[in-house]
Amino acid sequence: xxxxxxxxxxxxxxxxxxxxxxxxxxxxxxxxxxxxxxxxxxxxxxxxxxxxxxxxxxxxxxxxxxxxxxxxxxxxxxxxxxxxxxxxxxxxxxxxxxxxxxxxxxxxxxxxxxxxxxxxxxxxxxxxxxxxxxxxxxxxxxxxxxxxxxxxxxxxxxxxxxxxxxxxxxxxxxxxxxxxxxxxxxxxxxxxxxxxxxxxxxxxxxxxxxxxxxxxxxxxxxxxxxxxxxxxxxxxxxxxxxxxxxxxxxxxxxxxxx
Numbered sequence: 344x345x346x347x348x349x350x351x352x353x354x355x356x357x358x359x360x361x362x363x364x365x366x367x368x369x370x371x372x373x374x375x376x377x378x379x380x381x382x383x384x385x386x387x388x389x390x391x392x393x394x395x396x397x398x399x400x401x402x403x404x405x406x407x408x409x410x411x412x413x414x415x416x417x418x419x420x421x422x423x424x425x426x427x428x429x430x431x432x433x434x435x436x437x438x439x440x441x442x443x444x445x446x447x448x449x450x451x452x453x454x455x456x457x458x459x460x461x462x463x464x465x466x467x468x469x470x471x472x473x474x475x476x477x478x479x480x481x482x483x484x485x486x487x488x489x490x491x492x493x494x495x496x497x498x499x500x501x502x503x504x505x506x507x508x509x510x511x512x513x514x515x516x517x518x519x520x521x522x523x524x525x526x527x528x529x530x531x532x533x534x535x536x537x538x539x540x541x542x543x544x545x546x547x548x549x550x551x552x553x554x555x556x557x558x559x560x561x562x563x564x565x566x567x568x569x570x571x572x573x574x575x576x577x578x579x580x581x582x583x584x585x586x587x588x589x590x591x592x593x594x595x596x597x598x599x600x601x
Contacts, residue, residue: 351595356551356565361409362523364400365516371397372513379502384491387498388479394505395470398457401512406456410515411449417522418442438522445518448511456512460505523550527597537561537576537588541596545569552597561592 357363371393378390421439424430460466469487472478481488490498527550532539546569553563553574561576562585576592577585 350557351554352557354553354555354563354565356553356567358548358550358567358569361413362549364404364406364409365520367400368397368406368513368516369520371400372509372516375506379499379506382495384498387502388491390502391466391469391505392473394460394502395466395473397509398460398470401456402461406512407449407452410512410519411446413519414442414446414449414515417519418446438518441518445511445515449515452508452511456509459508463505466505523599524552527552527599529595529597532594532596534574534576534592534594537590537592539572539574539576539594541572543567543570543572543598546600548598548600550599552595552599554595554597555592556594559592561588561594563594 355366357366375390375393375397378386378393381387381390418439421435421442424435425432465486469479469484472484472487478484479487490501493501532541548567548569551565551567551572553565555561555563555576560578562579564575564577564585566573574594576588576594578588579585
């Protein structure tokens, strides 16, 4: 995920496949909710394509089991902080309640994430055509063209019915990623001539964050494992192809692990 404000751009890099999947889903859910809230049929078409992408990502793993495992791990870790004078107990109790609510909702949900999409024959017919460039034209899918011509209210209601069964998964992954990001250990560094390396001594991390000033126009190319972190900064020229930065680049680094 790339987040930005007026001064800094945030780049995130996952250390393992589970976090990689959660970041991809977070990005897709952000786009899905944005396009669902719009009114134009083209926006709802994009929302549906994004929903298919979510279904594709969730079909590759048992997301429900993985999220329940992550929530339980976080709950056990945080429960150990009860009565710790260094911890704000009211805030701790709220997050524990959020975790328990997410666990209850996930456990009550039937089947795997996105299974209701895969069981919908009409949606799967649209998805199979959407893989083909221009495959959802009105002469290919007249029923889909008819759906796009419905009123905004009707389309929004349909999208809500298709998205709603996934809301429990979205809320759960949001909690997991929030707790992961809040565990960040921040430090400030300078990449000499655009290059930076740091030994990680075999420590287990889940997520890496790099923040760099927008005005520097420096794009990090990140490679990392539990032993070594390497960052090479580049700069996009007119053709948008990154080329090495041959100057020092200051940036903020955060390593996240629970």
